[in-house]
Amino acid sequence: MTPPLTVKIETVYSRSPPPRKPLHLTPADAVLLALAFTCVGYVGWRTHTVLDYRWDWSSIWPFLLKRDPVTGELQPNLIITGLLTTLRLAVLGMIVSGLIGIVIGMARTSRRLLLRLIGSAYVMLIRNIPPVVFVFIFYFFIASQIMPALGLSERVRDAGPLIRWLLSVLVGDLKLIENFVIGLLCLSVFNGAYVAEIVRAGIQSVSRHQIEAGDSLGLSRGDVLRFVVFPQATRNMLPALASQFIQLIKDSSLVSLVSIQELSFMAQDVQVSTQRVFEVLIFVAGIYFLLCFSLSRLFEWLERRAALAYR
């Protein structure tokens, strides 16, 4: 007979993990930091000694806000007006390019060959043209044909006060509505191609098994997309979308080439008028940085929230 198995029973207990090791600098870190400081310092010193430039920031400030000579009200001046246009371009551009991206992205993953071909043709065409060239082609060859046919300015002139008010919130100065819409379309059509690729990758990142589960439950194809694929795809798309939308904000400066009066265009005017090139450039770069940085923080927050929903 085998001896009885003796099992030593200990009191089950748990305790907290040992404290984490504190962060400390390794010699390699120190060297890296020193190098970084040296680089920054050197650039600063070169700028100070070699670039012979009399800095004068004071001429920028009047272009932020102005006081109406008649009423004395504070009003946005060129830079703020341009910034507002850039913000509108960015927000509406995200929406429109998002819609384009969803439609084309779905077409790219469609089971129908024709839809796939149309989607691919659009993406390939846009992705392989430099943005600057695209802006010009779009402005002179496409927008010039479409906009007069739409007769947007006339329609706006004849529109009721409520619609005019709504539109002015959306696009700003109604006299420049055609100008704005061209810029918006240009930006959206261009960015839509990249968003479409992100949407395609997002849809394809959702496991085939998920679609099969939806199919086997009798969900329609549309419902499978809407309730099963998209929610999961969106979560996978967030990091790439964040980059793309930041890119969109920066790309919005390209439409200044075709005289859309956004931040860069206005900044150019201020540069020429004040002759303070570097101040304006640096200031505007700072604004773009703040915009893009805020957007990336927003997306980080969204990602964290999306991650929470799973756990």
Next chain:
Amino acid sequence: MSDQRQPSVASPVQTTAPFIEMRGVNKWFGQFHALKDIDLDIARGAKFVICGPSGSGKSTLIRCLNRLEEHDEGRIVVDGTVLNEDTHHIAAVRREVGMVFQQFNLFPHLTVLENCVLAQVRARKTPRRDAEERAMSYLERVRIPEQASKFPGQLSGGQQQRVAIARSLCMEPKVMLFDEPTSALDPEMIKEVLDVMGDLATSGMTMICVTHEMGFARKVADTMVFMDRGRIVEAAPPATFFSQPRSDRTRLFLSQILSH
């Protein structure tokens, strides 16, 4: 050509017209011939267990029954509906057929309850309140009503698979397909899933299970089907199947999986 095929396999409890009928079904993946001349009749209320070595076509066979795979030749009829390109037919069949997968395939972004409610509301147009009620009753049947508000990622594999079963049952299918439902589970969780499947069999559900759980098969199945290289090699009631397999292939397979 049909004369060359093995005799069609009929379930012992067959009464009138078969509930599911497969005739001369062939399926290829590229050059690979996955299903070869499959003939199979399954009666309402039957419990089929399909076994065979991996790559023998078991999963493909049941996946053809709700058209997750398209068969290339032959005829499949489910409860009087012919499966073909017609999307209405496909939808009609999928309404009748529930499926449980090896990897559970729960929707990770929805709670357990929402997993069970979604298809009821969208595909069956059940009012949400009724759908939730039914979902809860099936979650009770699979013994995890307390997990209803959790996300699938918070559950163990066994719990997830039971939710998957409840999700399928919510659609009140006439037949349930199980595609290796316990293969991805840790050993201590296999039993809880098999118990639920046993209950379901007792309730009279038509079931077609691809599984290697031979204990379960002996207890529940009324017909054992052995497949090899895309063919149905043998089909028999479990008593004969386990004690007197007709083919050498079956005997070899059984000796391999029953030896441990």
Next chain:
Amino acid sequence: MRVLTRLFGFMLLAASVLLASAPANAQGNMLETIKKRGKLQVGYGSFVPWALRDKQGNWIGFEIDVTTKLAKDMGVDVELMPTAWDGIIPSLLAGKFDAIFGMTVTEPRKEQVDFTAPYSQSGVGVAASKQLAAGLQWPEGYNDAKVTFACRRGIAACKAIEERWPKATLRQFDDDAIAFQEVINANAHAVMSSEPKPTFFTLQNPEKLFRPTTDYVTTGVEGFAIRKGNPEAIAYFNDWIGKNKDWLKERHTYWFKTRDWADKAAAN
């Protein structure tokens, strides 16, 4: 970048040719179109002292004075359409506006647009770096591979440099002020730009810049540019220019020879 710039130039040229061969909607009698619309639409780029912003953000400048008076005399409003200079001719051809004001008349431009009689004379002046160019003989010494010129892209001065100092390196910038800054920083030997800029910059940076010559390097004349095929409009504008010769001269002197407007403008 160079390739891109060329491609870009090619695009603009292609746009011009295509648009010129198939003129846009604004066909027919241009003057009537303007009167019917009640608005004279003018395209221009910001360029001191032609068109610049005052501290309120409003447009001022020689060009603005001229357009305002012309529109008033025609009995219509003026619609100012600030346009990126790079694409201004294609924009005109595409019918975005009626005319470009204050455009220097050149042969290549004449192939794309029609000009009115000149109403302004401008000269391109030069400013040079004291550090780099003090020892150079004007103008022969500057025709040397070691010499670098700076100018603003797309203006007549760039063309003049290429023709008269073919051996020198030419660097083009999007902005006049940057072109001047390059010379102040001794990264380029000399910069050319329409007067009065060379004068003003040299006055502001006496220790860095000097004038190798105060003569105009090239002179140019400016007119209104409009789409081809509008002889009646050209005739009308020419007539207006003829009648307002003295007023134009007075305004030109105010904007180009004095700095009386400096306190209105944002520049200091």
